[in-house]
Amino acid sequence: MSTVSQTALQSSYPPILPNSFNANQPQTIRLYPLSNYTFGTKETQPEEDPSVIARLNRLQEHYAQHGMRRTPGDYLRPEDEEVSGFKARLNERLAPIGSQFSSDRHEGEWQIADTLAQWWRPNFETFMYPYIPAHCTRPKECKKLYMIQLPRSKVLSVPKNMKLLAVPLFELYDNTQRYGPQLSAIPHLLSRYNFEFV
């Protein structure tokens, strides 16, 4: 519940602790210090679509051929299995060149954990909803957000034309103007977890 462990507690007036209050919650998420991660850069990668219209046209073509688009993070290929396909997309974006196929398979691998949210696109339009709107039987796209448990340490390589940002929860919270409806909802989606900082 508290982020301060019993041994780190400095006060000589320790708080009165209520009865246990952890029922039906997911496992506590362990967070490692930022210094455990190494950041590098790699070659520029093509950006997806030059405009909103180009993006919606591409979606329309995809839908006609493959049905609803599945987008965990970046786009899954129609033939991809969900979790392995998502790991492949994460590696394309963030793994150092060459390392995604290294023999050292488990050290530093992405752990794709719980689904946090699903966003539905009912039409070939920009609006998405966190539910399937009434009368929508054929959503055009479903975008899923997952919890990714970072390993204890990891090397991350970011394409030169892109940026990797660490955004604190209080900055995202209640800030749809700046981050849009999907990112600004992340504090809500994470609020059922307890975190421990090691």
Next chain:
Amino acid sequence: MSTVSQTALQSSYPPILPNSFNANQPQTIRLYPLSNYTFGTKETQPEEDPSVIARLNRLQEHYAQHGMRRTPGDYLRPEDEEVSGFKARLNERLAPIGSQFSSDRHEGEWQIADTLAQWWRPNFETFMYPYIPAHCTRPKECKKLYMIQLPRSKVLSVPKNMKLLAVPLFELYDNTQRYGPQLSAIPHLLSRYNFEFV
């Protein structure tokens, strides 16, 4: 994924279905028709606090004596175990008089499922956050929201001075003005579930 089952599908142009897209999701939630539930009324129950100030004063007294207040839905008593205490509060509010102690224990019992959110009150003030704000080591209250799986059928009795409302997700969504930050976030919190209507 879709709310239309294969057999109920009317179209002779069935949609192209993408590869499976259900990884790391909770169990599908079954929803029963409203006609399975019976609604009645019972005697008036005292409303908690006449004013915001009275409520915050009561919280302050509680904190001094018992530590952080735990509020799943309504207030848990300090000695209550979390889930059984929450069921007792739900019964006080919604079970027909007498039935909460009936021998017929399992038929129609509340099923307290996943924690959906935690809201933290850092000070004796009205603001709550879906995370523990930085530098807050002694939150004054933690309010948890659970998924309650309704049984196939149930009799609900509502105190005469209160109202039980069924609010559709699209009405809550993006409607902080009307429903406040906690209720309007419910569509986000439920978006990782798939629902089936029977």
